[in-house]
Amino acid sequence: MMLDLQLIWAGLIAVAVLLYVTLDGFDLGVGILFPFARSKEERDVMMNTIAPVWDGNETWLVLGGGGLLAAFPLAYSVLMPALYLPVLLMLAGLILRGVAFEFRFRARNRGRKFWTQMFAGGSILTAVAQGLILGGFIQGVTVENQRFAGGTFDWLTPYTLLVAAGVVAGYALLGGAWLMMKTTDNLHGDARRWTLAAAAAVGALLAAVSVATLFVHPRIAERWGFGAGGSLTVDWSVLTPLLLIPALGLAGLALVAVMARRGSHRWPFAGALAVFLSGYMGLAASFMPTIVPYDIDFRQAAAPDNALGLMLVGTSVILPLILAYTGWVYWVFRGKISEETGYHH
């Protein structure tokens, strides 16, 4: 049996990126919500809910980058220069928030205030930059002769800024729902309010981004059955099955809103995950099989088969192990964290 290695690797990287977005999404979201916390104690608890797992979450980003490098070197070598400055912003944000975990607990007075701000600012910067990267990706990248051939600020348009706002709201939604699961009392109440506000923002922004995306590139609109050949017609046979994707997103938002009001601690997080899954599937439906919109598909960008094969051998053993011990770590740190008792510096 011949395995379609290129397709398998495209799928694996897509899954890694989705895992990254949802996992680091909630801990970036906690950072985004940091400025809204009432007190230092609340912020301590918020940080404690993610302290044991953020590093593992971020590793999926390294796998996404490293996997793209290894499996689709052409895509990696075109996208990174195209998104040079947003990638820089993302890395700067990740550095500042990453060290803030330890530094905030080591610092005194002014220093602690500074690292609190760096944690929030770094998380927001990371989310904005990832939104710009996503927006720049959807807009398409200018490629000539297998190399990036566009300009320095191609990624900065009203559309990408809209996407960035959507990503910030989305991460805040995940973060708020995570905090609802992990906290009690006042903080839990705050988290519920944040979650509901973020859900409203996500609903509005997701709708705006979806509509805007249809206008960004005719090819996407065509994919969804709109206006083939520039007309305002709708091909319902194409659109109808695809409508399940936005339906999943709406169901997710409804789940967040309804269950948060009913006092559920866990369902809102599941709803937020559904929203992300829907957005991700929407992207997949718009872009498959393109890996660098709109010129390079994943087969053109793939590494030689022997490289893909070598990696698949190890991955098929190691990835289940990684998932198993990652799950175990989440199990070890399961349940509520609460803010009472002496937590002084």
Place this chain on the structure above:
Amino acid sequence: MEFDALLLSRLQFAFTIAFHILFPAFTIGLAAFLAVLEGLWLWTKRDAFKVLYLFWVKIFALSFGMGVVSGVVLSYQFGTNWSEFIRLTGGVIGPLLAYEVLTAFFLEASFLGVMLFGWKKVGPRLHFLATVLVAVGTTISAFWILSANSWMQTPQGFEIMADGRFQATDYWQVIFNPSFPSRLTHMLLAAFLTTGLVVGAASAYRVLKERAGPPVAGWTESRISLVMALGLIAVLAPLQLLAGHWSGEVAHEYQPSKLAAIEGYWESRADQPLVLFGIPDREAQTNHLEVALPGVGNWIQNVPRDEVIQGLDAVPREDQPPPFIPFFGFRVMVGLGLLMILLGGVGAVLLWRRRLFESRWFLRFCVAMGPAGFIAVLAGWMVTEVGRQPWVVYGVLRTRDALSPVTAGEVATSLIAYMIVYAIVFSAGAIFILRLMAEGPVAALAEPAPPQDRAPGSPLARAPENTTPGEGG
């Protein structure tokens, strides 16, 4: 010299990787040290080992965090600044980097959480396992990254396809390329020595401080860790000399122009001298102010006296590495290495004569040698990376052909941004670490024992246990 995108990208890579390498160089050894301490504590039940563990794990957490964030930068920088390198060779070294993520990064990141925050949530044995796995992860990471870097030094097991892209013909040859075994050994020993020197310096500082007064809390712990560190240095520093020599022999065989730059040889000849000092001048193709021992160069290289050792004249000028940094970097590294051997040897003698803790000058020597490992590692990496120039893959792909299509303005922006962010982050980190070291192991005792059995020193230390009913915990 024009500050174009190429030069700025090289400066940026050098800057970001130089900062990054400090942390793996330290945490590889420190993770192993922590595993040993926790193992000893489980085995002997002596509280001193636990105190030492709880103290050094705080420093580990700080260093590891900085290593993680500075490492993420590198995994993206290959693409942002060296995209042609990846486009062409990604099919060969990509899998090595991917395996590093899969086999090392996840292991480290996941079990670090348990190591720092899971003290009694998982019980002592599982916690010990977590520490060991973190230590194993750091070493596996070194394995893959050294393999990839060594392939760039001594490439083999590949072919170049019609479109210029590289394809592996034999991954075994790619991974176990000729310079890999010696360079991995050299780097791991360097990492352990770096940790030993830091632990030794921090411990010696406390011993010096507590020498005069009556015994205070934590004083035995500092003495124990001082002895452990010196023992490690006494054994490993001489071995490192051999490992370094092994690396030199491999370079002699596979990268003669690098060796020539290191040794300051401009002329290919038999019976080379040993150049102790000089100022290499690329324009004049000679050394100024040279101080050399005639007749021993071949002997040092383990090459018969009548055999020719290649000089820089053997390659066209545009293929010569810039000689200045390899020449001086090498001498700094070797000089520090000899001091480490001296430190280990004298320390062993003093310990034998039971005068270690009273000898003020020696304790000060230990403190002064604290940063020696870091400096030697940086010097050594500069030797090997600059010595590889003008190639990014030795003899096959030039550095200037590896560059991304980026503008000088973009790279200048990112370089300045990294300098600002790193200046803030790493000076703060250094202050936190030095503050802890100045306090000594007593810092681990000072924090009140956590009522709910979480690891002291962690942000969760004083957070209450899981109190949700029905969830065990």
